[in-house]
Amino acid sequence: MPRRPPAAASLPPGLVPPDFVARHDLWRRLYLDPLTCLTPAHGWAPMTDAEWTAVAPYLRALGCGLALPGRAGERMADPRARLDAIFRAVTLKRPTAPGGHGGGGRAAWAALPAAFGPADTVSRSYRRWAHRELWLALLWAVAQPGAPAALRALTWRVCCAVRRGIRIMGLRAVVLARRLRLFSALPAPSPWLPDPELSELYRPIFLRVADRLLAQPAWRPPRWLFRLLRSMQALCGGRTRLRRDWEPA
Numbered sequence: 001m002p003r004r005p006p007a008a009a010s011l012p013p014g015l016v017p018p019d020f021v022a023r024h025d026l027w028r029r030l031y032l033d034p035l036t037c038l039t040p041a042h043g044w045a046p047m048t049d050a051e052w053t054a055v056a057p058y059l060r061a062l063g064c065g066l067a068l069p070g071r072a073g074e075r076m077a078d079p080r081a082r083l084d085a086i087f088r089a090v091t092l093k094r095p096t097a098p099g100g101h102g103g104g105g106r107a108a109w110a111a112l113p114a115a116f117g118p119a120d121t122v123s124r125s126y127r128r129w130a131h132r133e134l135w136l137a138l139l140w141a142v143a144q145p146g147a148p149a150a151l152r153a154l155t156w157r158v159c160c161a162v163r164r165g166i167r168i169m170g171l172r173a174v175v176l177a178r179r180l181r182l183f184s185a186l187p188a189p190s191p192w193l194p195d196p197e198l199s200e201l202y203r204p205i206f207l208r209v210a211d212r213l214l215a216q217p218a219w220r221p222p223r224w225l226f227r228l229l230r231s232m233q234a235l236c237g238g239r240t241r242l243r244r245d246w247e248p249a
Contacts, residue, residue, distance in 0.1 A: 105244030
């Protein structure tokens with residue numbers, strides 16, 4: 001592997017601040033937190049009375065199966081059972097095929113046991129509640145330092161619900177999960193997903209390089225700098241396709 005030339009000998013001063021990595025704590029942001037801030041998975045169980053009492057106000061406030069008097073919102077016969085069914089569905093994993101291949105990753109909605117009701121009905125409720133931002137509200141709630149223990153006990157199930165609907169909730173769900181350091185809410189390892197906040201950190205460096213090229217057309221950046229900028233761009237943009245089996249446990 002060729003040795004990279006010293007930055008001071010290859011780059012004009014000020015192009016890349018020497019303390020850039022340390023100042024923005026990039027090692028922790030890009031590599032340590034995504035590995036050490038995963039919520040431990042556990043077996044599914046119906047919500048306890050305390051857990052339902054803690055989560056019900058969020059459903060009521062957003063009109064998800066419950067509704068405040070005088071406010072619009074759906075009302076269903078047993079919203080607690082529906083939420084349990086959703087949590088069961090989003091925590092299911094695909095079985096391993098004979099030979100040890102093809103397992104891992106989230107299971108299809110059709111894999112929901114019949115005892116929880118029609119899978120299509122449960123999935124519709126999930127998507128409807130995702131559009132009403134229930135899952136993002138719960139993700140924020142379970143991460144708060146003063147959250148009740150019963151609400152924090154739902155953290156893994158809420159993370160599974162968020163990552164299941166990342167296409168519905170969009171990039172803001174990815175940003176929120178990173179800010180809360182709940183990386184189990186992401187559908188793939190964090191460095192493989194778009195990172196607009198990282199892009200804002202890198203932007204001044206790209207602009208300084210572009211300005212230097214415009215001001216001094218004869219200047220030629222070293223090849224390793226181009227490779228570095230390409231890697232930085234890849235980290236900001238993430239991967240274009242994500243496999244189901246890349247999501248956390």
